[in-house]
Amino acid sequence: MRSLNFAPAEIITGKGSLSVLKTLSGERFMVVTGGGSMRRNGTLGRISTYLDGKAVLLHEGIGKNPTIHEVEQGLSAMKAFVPDTVIALGGGSAIDAAKAMILFYENPDLQFDHLPVGKLPDRRKRVRLIAIPSTSGTASEVTKTSVITDPERGLKIPINCMANKPDIAILDCELTMSLPDNIVVETGMDALTHAVEAYLRTDCDDFDAVLAVGAILGILEWLPVSYAEKTEEAREKMHNFQCLAGLAFTNAGLTMVHGIAHALGGYYNFSHGLTNAILLPYVLSYNRQDPSVARKLERLARLSCCSDFVCAVEQLNDRLHIPRTIREMGLDEKTYQKDRRILAENSLMGPTASNPIKMNPDSIAAVIDSAYYGR
Numbered sequence: 196m197r198s199l200n201f202a203p204a205e206i207i208t209g210k211g212s213l214s215v216l217k218t219l220s221g222e223r224f225m226v227v228t229g230g231g232s233m234r235r236n237g238t239l240g241r242i243s244t245y246l247d248g249k250a251v252l253l254h255e256g257i258g259k260n261p262t263i264h265e266v267e268q269g270l271s272a273m274k275a276f277v278p279d280t281v282i283a284l285g286g287g288s289a290i291d292a293a294k295a296m297i298l299f300y301e302n303p304d305l306q307f308d309h310l311p312v313g314k315l316p317d318r319r320k321r322v323r324l325i326a327i328p329s330t331s332g333t334a335s336e337v338t339k340t341s342v343i344t345d346p347e348r349g350l351k352i353p354i355n356c357m358a359n360k361p362d363i364a365i366l367d368c369e370l371t372m373s374l375p376d377n378i379v380v381e382t383g384m385d386a387l388t389h390a391v392e393a394y395l396r397t398d399c400d401d402f403d404a405v406l407a408v409g410a411i412l413g414i415l416e417w418l419p420v421s422y423a424e425k426t427e428e429a430r431e432k433m434h435n436f437q438c439l440a441g442l443a444f445t446n447a448g449l450t451m452v453h454g455i456a457h458a459l460g461g462y463y464n465f466s467h468g469l470t471n472a473i474l475l476p477y478v479l480s481y482n483r484q485d486p487s488v489a490r491k492l493e494r495l496a497r498l499s500c501c502s503d504f505v506c507a508v509e510q511l512n513d514r515l516h517i518p519r520t521i522r523e524m525g526l527d528e529k530t531y532q533k534d535r536r537i538l539a540e541n542s543l544m545g546p547t548a549s550n551p552i553k554m555n556p557d558s559i560a561a562v563i564d565s566a567y568y569g570r
């Protein structure tokens with residue numbers, strides 16, 4: 196028996212859907228956002244117009260890998276302002292940070308160092324969360340996941356609980372029109388990785404499979420167009436398909452690609468999507484030893500009209516000008532060899548536990564080696 200959840204309660208899509216904010220109830224809005232792109236492209240200005248007459252606190256400055264410190268800063272601001280609604284605006288980082296702020300705001304007994312895994316709250320009590328993604332990749336607007344970095348331990352901490360699910364997701368592709376090329380590519384490949392990993396999970400059911408396969412085919416078709424031609428149609432398709440990938444993986448879960456990417460990202464502050472993009476073909480090549488994975492990869496090849504799905508991912512990476520190895524991300528060999536053991540151990544945490552092939556420190560180190568050296 197499984198209990199599926201496709202919250203948020205409401206997903207509002209389409210160009211210009213941001214304007215729904217002017218129709219919402221609520222009096223005290225806290226806006227959590229990132230490093231300034233939403234101010235520069237006019238989105239913050241539009242939001243303040245839509246919220247005219249309400250009390251609004253703007254909390255800016257969430258980085259690309261939000262840290263415990265950033266969450267604590269937002270938590271202090273939240274305690275002082277006492278919002279009835281939080282608007283999380285930006286990439287997955289801003290939305291993840293807002294989720295964690297609210298979780299600790301509503302549950303003051305929780306501590307980052309001792310999160311009771313599996314016993315976290317299943318609902319929010321005081322604050323409504325509206326998530327507005329400005330990138331097309333993490334799908335944090337529909338997931339129960341918040342990933343927060345602990346820089347002291349070099350770890351990314353995934354916090355999974357139903358209380359993290361936003362109440363409303365607003366998918367307005369206008370917000371993505373000014374995205375830099377590298378963000379289009381990296382977030383798009385993150386979304387593809389979500390969908391592929393959800394589909395390859397051994398416990399992926401019919402609901403997850405339809406969502407995941409649909410998202411895979413949509414992203415394969417539209418990500419290259421979104422990158423090269425930057426059309427509004429392509430940006431809207433990517434915004435929708437990344438969300439479908441999120442709905443798939445928030446029920447089915449992820450596997451070893453994200454386990455390794457979290458380890459590398461926590462240690463070196465690497466871009467999450469770029470790391471996933473590089474790792475994906477290496478992990479697929481390894482995982483296809485499993486007969487069920489091999490069958491699913493053959494099905495994906497048939498559906499996407501290619502001879503080999505792993506080759507298709509490599510070719511897509513090439514079209515998107517993604518490096519072929521972790522070494523090409525700028526990690527020198529001496530540093531990599533020094534950190535290799537701890538990276539392997541950290542990679543075993545989180546979604547790697549659900550990889551179709553059970554991993555140990557030696558086997559996962561070999562997979563990371565293959566992605567580092569390009570073997």
Ligand SMILES: [Fe+2]
Pocket residue numbers: 333385389453467471
């Ligand atoms: Fe991801």
